[in-house]
Amino acid sequence: MSEVSDETLMAYADGELGATELQQVEAYLQEHPKAEERVRMFVRTGVGLRQMFDRPSREPVPARLLATVLGATTGSAGRRRDNIEVAGRITSVFEWILPAWKPIRLGIAFSAVFMVGAGLGWYWQVNRVQWDATARLAEMLDGRVLAQGDLSRALDTAPSGTPVRLVGSTGPAVLRPVLTFQTQDGNYCRQYEMDTVDALRFLGLACRDVFGRWRLEVHTANGMASSSTGKMAPAGAATSPVVDAAVERSIKGDVLGREEEAALIKKQWRAPRQ
């Protein structure tokens, strides 16, 4: 085989070659150890480089950067209402903290207004592998984060207060619906808590859309779920002002009673005829 160009060796290392070219290059490499050395160099400067600078995709985007773009100020108590206002305007607040991330202390978490389209969407672009794993419990569609698989089923069927085991991207998690209510628009929402195997507690709010899908409006890390003894904190111990604000904003009337909720679950969330 004639000389193979540097560009082709690079494309080989990057997995950009078609089947025919791939075979040709592999045959060539067997007889040209120097070319193999070039390929190794391209792997080092391709995948190698990506791994080297991958740290930002394993950590949350700092609140100050989001605040800069949102035009909000973080940190001061007087600004809290503004942050909620900002969140309100975009209809959804979303703090998606992947399990690999460190838990954010409540005060910071509050000013860190993440949005739908941010959390998972970012990871879709940044790290497809991570997305695939996460996709088991949620997916991103048209800028919305929708519950999927175990999470969707649990929201469909578990009565409030009942813990349900889920299999998440990095291990098992326990979901506990906390309460159910109807919104001003007549849709149903459920507030939930989720404890992951790495002892992170998430609080969130999922609302059913007109297609019967659970849309995650808020999903926020609320620090450690377990105490130093390794025991889980009692249910209901955690609160999140972001979740509370989202509930307050959309609730019509009162939280649903046990029977009302049970009837809805039985009827697969079809509203009773008025």
Add this chain to the structure above:
Amino acid sequence: MDDFRLRMIELLPRLRRFAFSLTGDLDRADDLVQETCVRALSNAQQWQVGTRLDSWMYRIAQNLWFDRLRANKVRGEVIDIDAYKNLAGSDGREIVDSRLTLELVSEKISELSPDQQILIGLICIDGLSYKEAAETLALPIGTVMSRLARARSSLSHAMRAGDGLETKASTGKRNERSLR
């Protein structure tokens, strides 16, 4: 919330990684991203709807970083190795080594031409395909490939030097570049 800001938010993680590859330090990367966002917001009218926001913002980040490097050359910035040493956790020296390798490689990335740099950012750091990168930058795919191959050749020297640095540091020799 306008579409422009939303798209910027979506871009933040990619922008952070690009900035990280330029600065070699996450705090500095975040400073750079923040400046980039401020600049982009104040020049929002210069961005044309329908064109790529990512390459536009990468260019802003590049320019800001060049300005910073130029200013530092004049002032003579000193890297504080003690800050690394005091990091909580495992082997402090290991962290110092890998940070210095990172900084060395990103220093080399910073020395590449802006055109090469952005290709490294889009393809090697972001993982875009050659075709996607070519579309993003409105370049022929052949140009993308030849520029990228050249850029990676020069980078590989720095990365090999980085390997050497680790070996040297772990045998106890201090790295003069970072001592205060």
